[in-house]
Amino acid sequence: MFLGLDLGTSGVKALLVDADQRIVGSGNAALTVSRPHPGWSEQDPADWVSAAREAIAALGSRPGIDLETIRGIGLSGHMHGATLLDAGDTVLRPCILWNDVRSHVEAKELDDEPAFREITGNIVFPGFTAPKLRWVAKNEPQIFEKVAKVLLPKDYLRLWLTGEHISDMSDSSGTAWLDMGARAWSDTLLGACDMRRDQMPALVEGSEVGGKLRADLASELGLSPGIPVAGGAGDNAASACGMGTVAPGTAFVSLGTSGVLFAANASYLPNPDSAVHAFCHAMPQTWHQMGVILSATDALNWYAGIAGAKPGDLTGELGENLKAPGSVTFLPYLSGERTPHNDAAIRGSFVGLAHESDRSALTRAVLEGVSFAFRDCMEALRAAGTELDRVTAIGGGSRSHYWLKVMATVLDVPVDVPADGDFGAAFGAARLALCAAENADAHEICTPPATESTIEPEVGMRDAFASAYERYRAAYPAVRGLMN
Incomplete structure (x- = not known):
């Protein structure tokens, strides 16, 4: 058996798979987020450990599951968090999370230094780890002086499990300190933040061994001592491993609260000017690109609240047949936008409202x-050298057949719908555990799920949606001008 632990913002999931990658069982534990000031988002790392214990115990309580049969553990987690430890591994302050924007000034300061884009291949976003440390240095200098190690959230769980300071390439890509092409920490970028390499964890590939389970903790949890803990991955790369999005040219579109267009690459293809994320993947000599939009199903949920209806009822009212775009254009920038605008100040709008x-x-x-926002992401990936000929749809929004028809037509590629199953980050982490424990080839283990159906673009409406997309693109600078 192989265990995947996924540390999400709202909870920890423990997923158990057998040697044939069949899901045996799962356990969950909830987490909460502290928001002591506007724009702040924090969690106590001790709560992650408590939740992981609870999730593992819930899994172990299921009939027929023997935790001692587990032969490897894989880790996944939300990225960019700054977990600060002193020389004795004591947590110095609550972890500053990925969606904390207090360091937006520091992010711009770092992004204005050419070395960051040149070495990381990415814009320095406020959510990344590096600007958080610069903020701490400015605002909490007494804490900054005590920092001996900076760990990403999932790697604090690794410290608990193994006693070692180790991270993987994919998660570390979101710090703004990694030389993405060399897959190593950059002394230049660390120095720009008054940081040192010895304050960073050691690096391994996600499919490699990244520590072994402590004997005392194994006894406490009911696991076998010394089993390997895989390097693991950041949540999006772990989800890609779960979806089998690892071969060059494969891609998925995630219609979750936010949206991600994720493409696997055989080489490093940065394009920071378009706000594309170019990160290391969770396996050797593999990279990935992501276009990220901040409001996907969140936009539909927002409108559903105003309309006084459930989102599924709203999409159901549209029927099965795709309709040509009307006169109304919607900009889904309810909390700003990342790809391609990198604009935290822009806000959404309806343009072209009429009596009808x-x-x-x-x-x-x-x-x-x-869907047009995802088209922006596709165009940004294309500008960075990645052409996609099909995508797989995942996330809650993918349950809307009508929405997938819109997406296929707007992107002008077939959209595959996977067969029912759990292919998320916890499953990807379990797959990486199998790779590390068995020294297996990750590309052979991380295969895509069976396709239940494929949504083809509506060729007869291609021109109508292309024209609507051009109106959408023209609306952004106009609305941006009104907000200045």
Whole structure:
């Protein structure tokens, strides 16, 4: 058996798979986020350990599951968090999370230094780890002086499990300290933040061994001592391992609260000017690109609240047949946008409202606007050298057949719908555990799921949606101008 532990913002999931990658069982434990000031988002790392214990115990309590049969553990987690430890591994302050924006000034300062884009291949976003440390240095200098190690959230769980300071390439890509091409820490970038290499964890590939389970903890948890803990991955790369998005040219589109267009690459293809994330993947000599939008199903949920209806009812009202875009354009920038604008200040809007703009028209506009945002991501990936000929849809929004028709037509590629199953980050982490424990080839283990159906683009509406996309693109600078 192989265990995947996924540390999410809202909880920890423990997923157990057998040697044939069949899911045997799972356990969950909830987490909460502290927001002591506007724009702040923090968690106590001790809560992660408590939640991991609870999730593992819940898994072990299921009939027929013997935790002593586990032969490897894989880790996944939310990225970019700054977990600060002193020389005795005591946590110095609550972890500053990925969605904390207090360091937006520091992020711009670092991004204005050419070395960051040149070495990391990415914009320095406020959510990344490096600007958080610069903020701590400015605002909490007494804490900054005590920092002996900076760990990413999932790697604090690794410290608990193994007693070692280790991270993987994919998660470390989101710090703004990694030389992405060399897959190593950059002394230049660390120095720009008054940091040193010895304050960083050792690096391994996600499919390699990244420590072994402590004997005393193994006894406490009911596991076997000394089993390997895989390097693991950041949450998006782990999800890609779960989806089998590891071969060059494979891609998925995630219609979750936020949205991700994720493409695997055989080489390092940066394009920071378009706000594309170019990160290391969770296996050797593999990279990936991501276009990220901040409001996907979140935009539909927001509109559903205003319309006083459930999101599924709104999309269901549209029927099965795709309709040509109407006169209303929706910009889904409810909390700013990342790809391609890197604009935290922009906000969403409806453009082109008229007396005939009924609920159905606005629902269609929302689905189309989010799909156009994904088209922006695809164009950004294309500018960075990645052409996609199909994508796999995952996430809650993928349950809407109508939305997938819009997406296929807007992106002008087939959209595959996987067969039912759990292919998320915890499953990807379990796959990486199998690779590390068995010294298996990750490309052979991380295969894609069976395809249940494929949504083809509506060729007859290609021109109509292309014209609507051009209106969408023209709306951003106009709305941005009104907000300045």
